[in-house]
Amino acid sequence: MDELLGMSIGGAIFSGNSSIEDEIDRLPIKIEEADVHLREKGRDDADGYGWVNLPYQDLTKIIETADWLARFDAIVQIGIGGSALGNRMLVNALLPPFYNELETPLRRGPRFYLLENSEPATAAAVLNRIDVSKTAFVVVSKSGSTTETIAHFLWVWQIVRDKLGNKAQEHFLVITDPKKGALRKFAKATGCRSLGIPESVGGRYSVLTSVGLATAAAVGIDIEKLLLGARQMDQRLAMRQQIWENPAWALAALNVIHARLGRNMAVMMPYGDGLLAFAEWFAQLWGESLGKNGFGTTPVRALGAIDQHSQLQLYMEGPDDKLITIIDVQNRPGFELPRKIEDDVLREFDFLCDKTLGDLLSIEARSTASALIKAGKPVVYLKIPEISERYVGALVFFYEYVTALVGLLMDINPFDQPGVEQGKRYIYSLMGRPGYQEYESEVEKYFGICSKFEIIV
Incomplete structure (x- = not known):
């Protein structure tokens, strides 16, 4: 198996008289215990731990449903939090920019919209862009009672029923608990299509269930490759190794130690627009899983290179309260800059010739990491070969695993959300x-x- 991701660590390895590396070297027994616990509970399909098994699931019913969704001109997914952020992340990463504006064959499937926040202007704008007679509505709530989701659903259901009468249910897919809840009752009563969310999988860990995969497959994302990447990452992390040889163990340990040292913010700064929504997805996963009992670190979303021009000054010279993760992409599309500058007044920019915009973005990622390390700030530098289904699947599973490990190391339950x-x-x-x-x-x-x-x- 070729490399799924590379990880480098630099910056504030020392804090006062205490070596972070020495501190982490004292954690292997606890980390291995947490890892064994995670895998045993996953194998038992215990409540909250079911996501560990998702890379090995049978996709037959999801693909069959996706084929049905793909016949429509548009798909509107109604959900919030874990019922929408994963979908936003997959579409952002794996579909072309401005996907909904493309014509076929560049647009490989239906247009895709999300109804999340209780914002009337957004809801009206989505409705004005679709023909409800050619649209599928995907209603997602594991509990079947999420207020924002049900409010959107009731509004849309009334509109579609008024227009299509007794054919309205033919335009709805319900994704909810397989046995209980109001949406499950609705699906049974109307006969509309439905998929279940595994009972042992919480919302923020559900992107690799029907919640994320059904619409992803419908718009042309290869969900089998997504699971392949997740499966290969799982197999990589399952190798019992020294702490610095297992990237999930090392990253979990780093986060715990830095949190103890007062670095209570976890900055996620991918370089590239295709990973913008990944940072949003990470923020929910991290914040909702770990913010309990006075513990946890606050996720901060940033985007390179844009936030070099807005937040980097704070990271460099502000409070030393952040662990900063930079994600770089090894292979990007070309888009070459001019080979030669003809205008004399622009000759000072000759150094940009024969380079690509992708080169520039990766150079900026490495340069930002170097500047932060020089300033003594702790940096985790991740590199993935490319933004594609396989590597996005691997990255998703990796961060789910790291998040769960950090929770267990902090002696908190990373799978509930009592504060919400x-x-x-x-x-x-x-x-x-x-x-x-x-x-x-x-x-x-x-x-x-x-x-x-x-x-x-």
Whole structure:
């Protein structure tokens, strides 16, 4: 198997009198125990651990459903958080820029839209760009009760039913818990198509389930290669090695040690527009998995080279509270710059001749890493051969694995989200959902504290 990713580490290896490398060398037993626990629980398909098995799943039903979706002119996926971010990430990485504006054959499948946030202007704009009679709507919520998703769904369902009558259900795919929940009941009652989300897989780890794969396959992404990359990464990480020979072990240990040293921010800075949404996906995976019991580090999304011109000054000379990850891509499309500059007034830029924009982006990634290391900042430098299905699948599985390991090393559950649930209860109370009225007084109490300092301009 050729290299799936390369990892280099530099910068603040020492902090005071304590060597981070020495600290990490004391962690191998705990890391190996966490790794064994992760794999044993995955093998048992324990709650939260089912994503470990996803690289080996049977894709038959997902591909069959994707073939049906591909017959439509457009697909609108309705979901939020883990029910949308993975889809955004796959489309951003693996489809051409401005995909929806392309004509066939450059556009290999239906146009693809997401309805996520409860923003009326966005919802109306999506609806104005589609013909509902030629559109498939994919409704995704594992619980079947996610407020933003259900609100969008009810709105769209009414519109489609008003236009298509008893054929409306032929335009809907429900992806939810295989046994329970309101959306599962809806699918059974209407006979619309449905897929299940494995009960043992949480939303933010679900991109390699039907949640991410059904629409990905419909728009022309090779989901078998995605799983191949994830499978090969899993096999690579399963090798019992020294800590510095296993990239997931090393990266997990680095994050734990730097968190102990007060570096409580995890900057994810890929170089290349195709990995912009990967940083967004990472932010949810990292933040929701690890932010518990006073632990965790705050994910910060950045994009090279754009954020060299906005955030890098802070990283270089601001507080030493960040562990910075840079992702570079080895092989990029060419797009050659001029071989020769004819205009005398532009001759000072001769140094750019015979190079490509891709060369420039990779040079900027290496240069930024070098500058940060010179400033004594901790840097993790990852390199993938290219942005393609296989390597994106490998990168996704790698970060899921690292995140889970960090959680276990911090003695927290990386698969629940108790803090999110309180906000949901308050939303239900203010929206008038039966059974949640008791929380309305709490909202008034705590929001009232904020209102005392309201300033009117």
